Amino acid sequence: MVSNSARPKRATLRDVARHAKVSVATVSRVLNGAASVSADTRMHVTSAIEALGFVPSAAARTLNSGRSKSIGALVPTLDHSIFARDLDALENRLSQQGYALVVAVTGGAPEVEERKAMGLLDMGVDGLIVSGRTHSAGFDGLVDRFQVPTLITSYYDPAARYPTIGYDNASIAVKALNFLRSLGHASIAVIHGPTEVNDRIEARIGAIDAASAGQSVQFQRVSMDVAGGADAVRRIASDRTRPTALLCLSDVQALGALFELQRHGISVPEQISLMGFDDLEWSAVSMPGITSIKLPAARMGEAAADALVAWLNAERPPKSAALAAEIVVRGSTRRLDPPEGGSA
């Protein structure tokens, strides 16, 4: 148990100066490893610092420099591997560059995002990273007022209000659709989460819808979790004309779908093909493995960190950048047998 009552106030730079019998400027020089301090005084100062257990105040440094060396991230949730991987990499890269990461969870609600953005800006972050392109007017107003460099991730769109570092959700979704088509699937169910709070999903759906003109593509909107995937299958399983392939816009839903298909005795991929999105870790291990779109979340986190830090240093915004996503083919999808001769 740490000692507590009457916490002794920390030593200040002036205390150190007094103790070492030098001026505050000299102490500051030693602290910053600046030039022209004789080895002798440097030693005195160093031992005084040691003796007093001196620790420089971050607030004072920040007040002078005008930079807090911290950046804020607004994410819809932490409890989704794709964001976790992103943030993990982001934090690592930022910490390498001397920045701390302040995290705020929005749950996808615009008003929460605005409130938490206010909190982040109020505490003085040097930059902001948000997920998705769409934000409330209030949010934009805040960014304007605080004049803080702001970056969008998980979404690539060079025309967006802020620089974007992310995926081209639309073309990736079409890529997935075309992959299933190339296997001969013509009746496809797209399983996805809510779109209001998630413009990435919205973009994917929109693109698929546009690309599937005239073909049999149905959309199943469920919750963005394992249970949601199961729900979707429950709805579809009872249909008289079942789709031959399921495209889940998240591997989380794909996992739920896989289990529910098992529960219904529908075998994957023999009776139905299943494809996911994100390439989460279980997709490689599941039985069968789930064909998925591999999104480079970690690379994205790093790229975002680098871009934002560069912006802070260069005083000019980085260019938007798209990250490549690729299809990982596993056992959950198979080529549809051509209609043989035809019972019809």
Next chain:
Amino acid sequence: MVSNSARPKRATLRDVARHAKVSVATVSRVLNGAASVSADTRMHVTSAIEALGFVPSAAARTLNSGRSKSIGALVPTLDHSIFARDLDALENRLSQQGYALVVAVTGGAPEVEERKAMGLLDMGVDGLIVSGRTHSAGFDGLVDRFQVPTLITSYYDPAARYPTIGYDNASIAVKALNFLRSLGHASIAVIHGPTEVNDRIEARIGAIDAASAGQSVQFQRVSMDVAGGADAVRRIASDRTRPTALLCLSDVQALGALFELQRHGISVPEQISLMGFDDLEWSAVSMPGITSIKLPAARMGEAAADALVAWLNAERPPKSAALAAEIVVRGSTRRLDPPEGGSA
């Protein structure tokens, strides 16, 4: 695209004072809603603030108050639902109380933890939350030097160096073991992740080992992910005398184990019972559902936030608190048939 070059420096409190033709003190009074400001001047000041787009500097406030209104969390990883749930709740509760959450990921490595702790303290967090009881001497030294309130989570141990808010890992593990025993299982394999970097797992294993004296309990150490669970099953499946139950110390591993058992054609729970830990979301949906220990991660995050904030306000450390964990019984475990008559 936001305007960028030559970012105009933000207005200061003195600018506002000048613009409103009052003193800085008056402006400050208006800002803090303090007493005794005539409605007239208040209005002048307010509109001056509006006109200049004035935003108070967090650094200056912090410098005066000595509190940054931010707390730091050191976690092994973000990419594990149990921490994500914890942090999610933690962030929410903290933000309610006006605190920002600074996250640092350690990967479980003590030297990284120390380095990142230094970073957090250096940036001026008012408090620290760490996972697990065990920390390097360097870490303890830092906490001493900075005199910053520090809380341990995920581990309940009233005798620890810092207050703890978490689970009694040892007794929970024994509870799980006893549950399997009560179903008649005498030969059990415990599947767990690395112990060096994770004292929660270590505590669970130790307790199980002690409680299983003389009985057939084997330990399978694998990686702490889905693939790890699959690995463990791969090792065990080929044994001539297979255990009748698998106890995975994480649901992540349980998921991998479930898939690998399917792959080997071993049915759960008929041929082997499977039990997990954490009660992650898929455990309720999987086929069969996975019996698990439900750890109240979100409640823990909230409790930790409340305890730390109370500490900061009261200047005295909170008492350690244990959170209850309960067994959620699902289809993956079954009562072992009594040895009938006996072929032996």
Next chain:
DNA sequence: CCTCGGTATGTAACCGGTTACAATTTGGTA
């Protein structure tokens, strides 16, 4: 008419660093 109590507002010190500029010391040279 003068003092007393309360309200409204201003002045300046202070939080803990950084840094421009001044002052002092040192060493080498004319």
Next chain:
DNA sequence: TACCAAATTGTAACCGGTTACATACCGAGG
């Protein structure tokens, strides 16, 4: 020995707020 540049070190202003204390103004009571 006098003089100048380089190397050290000190002084004080400044970053942008907060706040103790002083001042100014007001109507009420004596």
